[in-house]
Amino acid sequence: MQVAEKERMPRLSLGEERNMVTQLLLLNITVFILLFFIKIIYQMENTGLAAFERDILTNTRFPADPMVLLTKPWTPLTAMFAHTGFWDVFSNMVWLFCFGTLLQQTGGFRLIVPLYILGSLCGMAFYLAGMNLAPVLQPSVAGGHVIGAGAGVMAIAIGLTTLAPRNRVFPLLLRGGIPVWVITLIFLALHAADIYNSGSYAATGLFLLGGAFMGFMFIAQYKKGRNWGAPVNKVIFSAGHIFHPKEQKEILREEYLEPSRPSATPYQKIGTVPEHKLNELLDKISAQGMHSLSPEERDTLLRASRENAEDF
Structure with a gap:
């Protein structure tokens, strides 16, 4: 049987350049550790947690107030990689590892970062619009904020389920394995329970709903040959290789960037x-x-x- 040679996806390992899941994990964990040590420094200097929140967190979290957002336009970028609680970053990174690795193996490494970034931005857009347009939520706008990788991970989870819902995992646990859509249902149920217990129905719900919406739309368009992630990959590539020689940059461009007009299907x-x-x-x-x-x-x-x- 003659088969075209497959582009082998790397396994999760440190230092693998094309493993976008690893790089997202490292970035999120690094930011969490950085915030943790800054918090310790504030406590050692006897300035207190109030000063830490005023100086650091208010400049990191995504605000619900549009006027505050105008004065801190960098917060959409910082908020999607920042966590303030251990269990928040732990759970998000576990799910990012699970769904991200499966999506990377199924659709390729080029989908991971665009889905994460666009899902996070869409989640923030849903949150901002909902908090300011719904009369019942408007009193909570002042001081309201979201932070974390929740929407980005949700986008990857829904994107994977849209692309390959019947792919199976854990073949040793059950005969034939567990379908991806079942894992996604468990993921959604756990998030629903967490939202219910925390009482932050509107804020967290809108944030995650935006990520889910982007995950579905992104992959639905990708299956039709429209790759919304190509511009994101180009921006990241240009920023990451700005000091590379032109000849080397062209070689890397062909390897890491998809064609500007993808084929009608994501794979042959x-x-x-x-x-x-x-x-x-x-x-x-x-x-x-x-x-x-x-x-x-x-x-x-x-x-x-x-x-x-x-x-x-």
Whole structure:
């Protein structure tokens, strides 16, 4: 069977340049540690937590008041990478690792950062609009704020579910594994319970709803050949390689940036079987043997073999 060579996605590991999940994890954790040590310094200097919130957090969180936002236009960027509580950053990073790794393996590393950034920005836009347009929420605008990776992680989770809802994980736990959509339902249920317990229905709900909306729309358009993430990747690439020689920059550009006009589908297909899926099955057989395949995977491999034979 002749199969086009698959672009192998790197596993989660430090120092892997194309593993965008790793880089997002490191960035979020680094910002959390930085804020934590700044907080300790404020306490050691006897200036108190009130001074820490006034000097640092008010310049980091995304405000609900548009007038405050105009004076602090950098907060949409800082807020999406900042956390103030250990369990907040822990839970967000666990889900980012889970959904981000699966999406990176399914759709490629170029989707991760744009989805995270656009999902976070859309979540903030939903939050800002809802807090200022809904009369019942307007009294909470003064002093209201959101912070954290919640909307970005939500966008990645919904994006993965939109792209490949029936992909399966944890094949050793259940026969054939657990579908992605089931994991997403658990994720949403846990978030709903957390919102209920915290009482921040409007703020957190609007923030996460915006991320979910962007995750769905992003991947829905991506499946139609419209890549909303290409401009984001170009900006990040230009900023990260501004001091590179022109020749080296052109080589890296071809490797890390997608074409300006993506094809009608996010991946090539062999008949009705996606190429990446077929390559994953072949890798699994090579590593674990034919007996490791589930009945569904055996049917997929058989169908691909028949389609390939018909082509000849």
